[in-house]
Amino acid sequence: MPAPTPASVDAPLSPRAGWATVVSVALGIFAIVTTEILPIGLLTSIGGDFTVSDGTAGLMMTMPGFLAAVAAPLVTSATARLDRRLMLCLCMLLLALANFLAAAASDYWLVLVSRVMVGVTIGGFWSIGAGLADRLVPPESARRATAVIFSGVPLGSVLGVPAGTLIGDLAGWRTAFTVMGLFTAGVLFLLLRFVPPLPPVRATRLGVLGGLLRTTGTRLALLLTFLVVLAHFGTYTYVTPFLEQVTHADGGTVTAFLLLYGAAGIAGNWLGGTRAARSPRAVFGLAGGGIAAATLLLPALGRGEAGAVTLLIVWGIAYGAVPVASQTWFSRAAPDAPEAASVLFTASFQATISTGALLGGVALDRTSPSAVMLLGGCVALLMVLATGAARSARG
Numbered sequence: 001m002p003a004p005t006p007a008s009v010d011a012p013l014s015p016r017a018g019w020a021t022v023v024s025v026a027l028g029i030f031a032i033v034t035t036e037i038l039p040i041g042l043l044t045s046i047g048g049d050f051t052v053s054d055g056t057a058g059l060m061m062t063m064p065g066f067l068a069a070v071a072a073p074l075v076t077s078a079t080a081r082l083d084r085r086l087m088l089c090l091c092m093l094l095l096a097l098a099n100f101l102a103a104a105a106s107d108y109w110l111v112l113v114s115r116v117m118v119g120v121t122i123g124g125f126w127s128i129g130a131g132l133a134d135r136l137v138p139p140e141s142a143r144r145a146t147a148v149i150f151s152g153v154p155l156g157s158v159l160g161v162p163a164g165t166l167i168g169d170l171a172g173w174r175t176a177f178t179v180m181g182l183f184t185a186g187v188l189f190l191l192l193r194f195v196p197p198l199p200p201v202r203a204t205r206l207g208v209l210g211g212l213l214r215t216t217g218t219r220l221a222l223l224l225t226f227l228v229v230l231a232h233f234g235t236y237t238y239v240t241p242f243l244e245q246v247t248h249a250d251g252g253t254v255t256a257f258l259l260l261y262g263a264a265g266i267a268g269n270w271l272g273g274t275r276a277a278r279s280p281r282a283v284f285g286l287a288g289g290g291i292a293a294a295t296l297l298l299p300a301l302g303r304g305e306a307g308a309v310t311l312l313i314v315w316g317i318a319y320g321a322v323p324v325a326s327q328t329w330f331s332r333a334a335p336d337a338p339e340a341a342s343v344l345f346t347a348s349f350q351a352t353i354s355t356g357a358l359l360g361g362v363a364l365d366r367t368s369p370s371a372v373m374l375l376g377g378c379v380a381l382l383m384v385l386a387t388g389a390a391r392s393a394r395g
Contacts, residue, residue: 017194017196018136018137018138018141018145019136019137019145019148020194021136021194021195021196022133022136022137022145022148022149023148023190024187024190024191024193024194024195025088025129025132025136025149025191025195026148026149026150026151026152027152027187027190028088028091028092028125028129028152028187028191029125029126029129029149029150029152029153029156030152030155030156030160031092031095031152031156031160031180031183031184031187032095032118032121032122032125032126032152032156033152033153033155033156033160034156034160034164034180035095035098035099035118035180035184036064036065036118036122036156037061037156038160038164038165038176038177038180039060039061040061040165042164042165042168042173042176045168045172045173046060046111046173049173050107050108050111052108059112059115060111060112060115061354061357062354062357062358063112063115063116063119063354064115064118064119064122064350064354065119065122065350065351065352065353065354065355065357066119066350066351066354067115067116067118067119067120067122067123068119068120068122068123068126068346068347068350068351069123069346069347069348069350069351069354070119070123070347071119071120071122071123071124072122072123072124072126072127072343072344072346072347072350073123073127073343073344073347074123075120075123075124075127076123076124076127076128076343077343079124081200082200083197083198083199083200084128084132084198084199084200085191085195085196085197085198087124087125087128088125088128088129088191088195089188089191089192089195090124091120091121091124091125091128092121092125092184092187092188092191093188094117094120094121095117095118095121095125095184096181096184096185096188097117097181098114098115098117098118098121099114099177099178099180099181099184100177100178100181101113101114101117102114102115102174102177103174103175103177103178103181104174119350122346122350123346123347123350126345126346126349126350127343127345127346127347129149132149132198133145133146133149135198143273143274143276144273144274146273146276146324146327146328147269147270147272147273147274147324148273150269150273150323150324150327151266151269151270153265153269153323154262154265154266154268154269154316154320155262155266159262162255162258162259164176164179164180167179217329217332218330218344220329221326221329221330221344221345222344222348223386224284224288224326224329224383224386224387225326225329225330225345225348225349225352226348226352227288227379227380227382227383227386228284228287228288228291228322228326228380228383229322229326229348229349229352229353229356230352230355230356230359230376230379231288231291231292231295231356231376231377231379231380231383232291232319232322232356232376232380233352233353233355233356233357233360234356234357234359234360234363234372234375234376234379235295235360235372235373235375235376235377236315236319237356237357237360237361238360238361238364238369238372239258239312240254240258241364241369242298242302242369242370242372242373243257243302243308245368245369246298246299246302246303246369246370247302247303247304247305247308249305249308253305257305257308257309257312258312260309260312260313260316261312261313261315261316262316263316264312264313264314264315264316264317264320265316265317265319265320266320267316267317267320268287268316268317268318268319268320268321269320269321269323269324270320271317271320271321272287272320272321272322272324272325273321273324276321276324276325276328276329280325280328280329280332281329281387283321283324283325283328284322284325284326284329284387285384285387285388286318286321287318287319287321287322287325288318288380288381288383288384288387289318289380289384290314290315290317290318290319291315291318291319291376291377291380292377292378292380292381292383292384293311293314293377294311294312294314294315294318294377295315295373295374295376295377295380296373296374296377296378296381297311298311298370298373299370299371299373299374302373323349326345326349327345330344330345360372360376363375
């Protein structure tokens with residue numbers, strides 16, 4: 001018997017109800033992204049309170065990504081027959097508890113336990129939520145709905161983290177996690193209020209994932225996602241040291257530059273979302289080219305503030321299009337298994353975030369911020385060449 005289609009298992013939603021659900025899922029992505037990278041601005045404070053080294057404190061950033069990569073297939077497969085609305089709500093409840101645990105932690109190992117919970121949440125929520133757009137709105141609106149859901153990624157970077165860091169500076173890092181926990185609880189309420197029952201369209205078993213990995217389109221999506229995310233997070237994680245040491249920007253200027261970068265990322269997300277459904281290959285290639293150009297030129301042109309901020313804006317627009325282009329490509333490679341495609345997208349994306357941050361840190365310790373930018377730019381350029389080669393191979 002063929003797998004049921006979304007239309008056969010979902011109750012029709014009014015346009016207003018559909019978009020309320022889309023926004024609720026987007027806020028869930030925003031809460032996850034903000035929680036995942038919140039320690040970037042609070043690392044020194046947390047490490048100082050628990051008297052651990054910066055390297056040990058850095059585990060708060062590397063753990064969630066690797067755990068999410070493992071959790072994405074395992075959690076989604078283990079809960080394959082559960083209503084997806086229930087899973088979204090359980091993930092958001094787990095994220096709220098993780099934030100409250102971090103805020104109340106009496107020892108650093110409890111903070112790390114909370115980060116394990118964050119990793120599991122990322123793997124479960126992203127795998128389900130990233131591919132829901134076409135089940136919530138009419139087909140002609142699916143592209144915009146996908147862009148709205150993924151707008152939570154740049155919004156988490158441009159609004160969530162600076163706001164959390166500011167709260168941490170004013171009232172302490174524990175207050176920042178408490179506020180994030182309360183916000184997440186609010187998102188949980190919205191999910192309970194607006195998301196309709198969503199029976200699984202097709203049980204996402206590990207065998208289904210294995211089958212997808214044998215297809216050329218999926219393998220290509222994995223390769224390109226790995227290269228572009230590796231290039232981005234291997235460099236962007238250390239953009240602040242670059243701006244401080246090479247551009248010689250002060251703290252306020254760095255914050256302003258990163259806000260502009262985040263705003264550009266939101267624009268790139270929307271531009272990518274409108275075009276990725278028609279040509280994810282072209283969007284992917286242009287995004288990789290923008291990241292390559294920005295990172296390769298920063299060591300030369302980023303010595304002045306004007307050059308640095310211009311390249312950061314280009315970088316932001318380029319990277320803003322990456323998540324939606326990657327998700328679209330995975331979905332096209334597996335049109336009959338959208339949730340399985342989202343699992344592979346989430347796992348590859350999250351594993352590469354942590355890998356990029358780790359490799360970039362190793363390179364920074366042994367070279368310089370400028371060398372890190374050049375190395376990342378070469379990886380992004382390799383991704384562009386791979387995209388072009390794949391297009392040529394298809395004729």
